[in-house]
Amino acid sequence: MEKEVISQLSALAHERRLAVFRLLMRRYPDAIAAGEIAQILELPASSLSTCLAHLRQARLVTQNRDGTSLQYTADAGSASQLVGYLSSDCCRGRPEQCLSFSAPMEANMSQRKHNVLFLCSGNSARSIFAETLLRAEAGDRFDVYSAGTRPQSELNPYAVDLLASKGFDTSSLKAKNVNEFRGEDAPGMDFVFTVCDSAANEECPPWPGQPMNGHWGQPDPVKAEGTDAEKRLAFQQVYGALRNRVRAFAALPFETLDRASLQNSIDDIAKTKD
Missing domain, CATH: 1.10.10.10 (Winged helix-like DNA-binding domain superfamily/Winged helix DNA-binding domain)
Structure with missing residues (x-):
C-alpha cells in the first residue's frame, strides 16, 4: 500500500x-x-x-x-483509499484532527433542514429546474438555492414557461451570482451540485464546511436549434433528467448513511441513464 x-x-x-x-x-x-x-x-x-x-x-x-x-x-x-490511508496514518491518537469519512453524518443533521445549492454557468434554466424540483419534492427537509458562475440577467423564457406549465410558482425565481453564497452571512452548504459541465470545469475556491458535491451535468437546452417545438423538447428532456436525479436524492436515507456511503450514493445518482 x-x-x-x-x-x-x-x-x-x-x-x-x-x-x-x-x-x-x-x-x-x-x-x-x-x-x-x-x-x-x-x-x-x-x-x-x-x-x-x-x-x-x-x-x-x-x-x-x-x-x-x-x-x-x-x-x-482509488483516490478515496489514498485519503483514507493518509487520514488513518496521520490521525493516530488524534482523531479530532482529521475528518472521518466513515463517521455518521453530523448528529444534528437529521434534525435540521439540509442546505443544497445547484450551480450552473448562467443560472437561467438547468439550476433553476433543479432548485424548483427539490423544493417541491422535499422542501420540508431542504433549504434549496441555485446560482450561476456567470449568471444571466433574466431567466430563460422557455424554462419559465415549462415550469409554469407544470404548475410551479415562478414569481420568486431569479438568476443569482455564486458569490452571494460565499460571504460570511451566507448559509452553510451541506450539498453543492453542478448541473452543467461549464460550471464543473471552473476552478473555484473550496466551500467552507466541506459540503458533499455531485455533478449532474446536463446539455444546455438554451443552445437547442430548430423549431419552437424542438426547442421546447430540449428543455423538457433536461427537466425530466433532473427530476429523476432530484427524486432519487430526496429518497436517500440520510439518517442511516455515513459520509462515504452518502457520497457514493450521490455519485451513483449521477450515473443514472436518462
Missing part, C-alpha cells in the same frame, strides 16, 4: 497533473475526451498525454475508448 501511496502522491506533486486530476474529480463520474481536457486546461496535447500516463500509472485515472476517442475518468475509489 505504501508504494502505491508514494506513486500517487508523486503523480499529484506536479501542477499540470494535479490540475487534470482535479478537473476529472469535479466532473466525476463523467468520462471526458482528451481533446476536451486539453481545451479546458489549455494544455498542449503532448503535455496532456504525459500527465494522463502518470495519473493512469498511479491508478488515479482510468481510460476507455469510445470509437476513435480516448475517454478519461477519475478513479474515485
